Amino acid sequence: MTRPTFTLDGVAISFDEGQTIIEAARKAGVFIPFLCAHPEFPAHGSCRVCTVLVNGRAMASCTTKAADGQVVESNTAALTRDRQALVQMLFVEGNHFCPGCEKSGACTLQSLGKDLAVTSAGFAHESPTRPVDASHPDILLDFNRCILCELCVRASSDVDKKDVFALSGRGLDKHLIVNAESGRLADTGMATTDKAMSVCPVGVILWKRRGFADPIGKRPHDVESPRQRVEGKGKTS
Numbered sequence: 436m437t438r439p440t441f442t443l444d445g446v447a448i449s450f451d452e453g454q455t456i457i458e459a460a461r462k463a464g465v466f467i468p469f470l471c472a473h474p475e476f477p478a479h480g481s482c483r484v485c486t487v488l489v490n491g492r493a494m495a496s497c498t499t500k501a502a503d504g505q506v507v508e509s510n511t512a513a514l515t516r517d518r519q520a521l522v523q524m525l526f527v528e529g530n531h532f533c534p535g536c537e538k539s540g541a542c543t544l545q546s547l548g549k550d551l552a553v554t555s556a557g558f559a560h561e562s563p564t565r566p567v568d569a570s571h572p573d574i575l576l577d578f579n580r581c582i583l584c585e586l587c588v589r590a591s592s593d594v595d596k597k598d599v600f601a602l603s604g605r606g607l608d609k610h611l612i613v614n615a616e617s618g619r620l621a622d623t624g625m626a627t628t629d630k631a632m633s634v635c636p637v638g639v640i641l642w643k644r645r646g647f648a649d650p651i652g653k654r655p656h657d658v659e660s661p662r663q664r665v666e667g668k669g670k671t672s
């Protein structure tokens with residue numbers, strides 16, 4: 436039986452019923468930029484970095500199901516400009532100092548910025564004042580880098596069954612909080628073995644006493660960037 440197919444930038448991609456566009460593309464080895472999507476969790480659709488044109492309409496490829504005959508465009512100058520602007524806005528909305536961040540070289544936002552050739556902030560830095568939570572004996576939380584992807588919220592709730600994290604506030608006031616009366620991580624059941632420990636795409640949830648372990652050139656995204664992982668062209672492949 437012939438499998439259903441759509442075209443992505445002119446290339447035919449076959450898919451299984453129920454797959455989203457980004458899942459089908461990933462399986463076919465075609466990279467669509469993303470931030471909040473994670474293969475182990477249902478799509479969230481919050482960052483919009485994965486937006487593509489589906490039959491001419493802008494849609495998030497992580498939440499849009501693939502359909503037979505769809506004409507999908509991802510690699511266009513306009514979409515690249517939009518993605519660059521989204522990344523720039525995320526950078527200026529928080530406090531991101533890549534050279535001093537323990538997650539440098541393993542950060543999806545940083546990798547995406549490189550992939551999209553973002554070389555300037557583009558907008559005025561908001562430089563918010565955000566706390567760091569160092570109350571837990573083994574885990575440090577740096578809220579300055581949060582991009583509100585909710586992956587830690589979902590991992591803690593759906594996998595760890597602990598509900599350690601939540602988002603509070605609305606609109607520009609939305610921010611990540613720790614679900615404890617004190618607001619401190621030490622007063623939750625968070626453990627370093629939790630799924631929530633490993634899903635943060637940026638540098639919010641960190642191990643204490645562990646950082647900068649890999650030299651530049653050998654860090655995870657130096658060895659294999661998210662694009663290389665999808666395209667199967669990493670140095671390890």
Ligand code: FES
Nearest residue numbers: 480482483485497
């Ligand atoms: Fe699709 Fe974030 S990756 S909206």
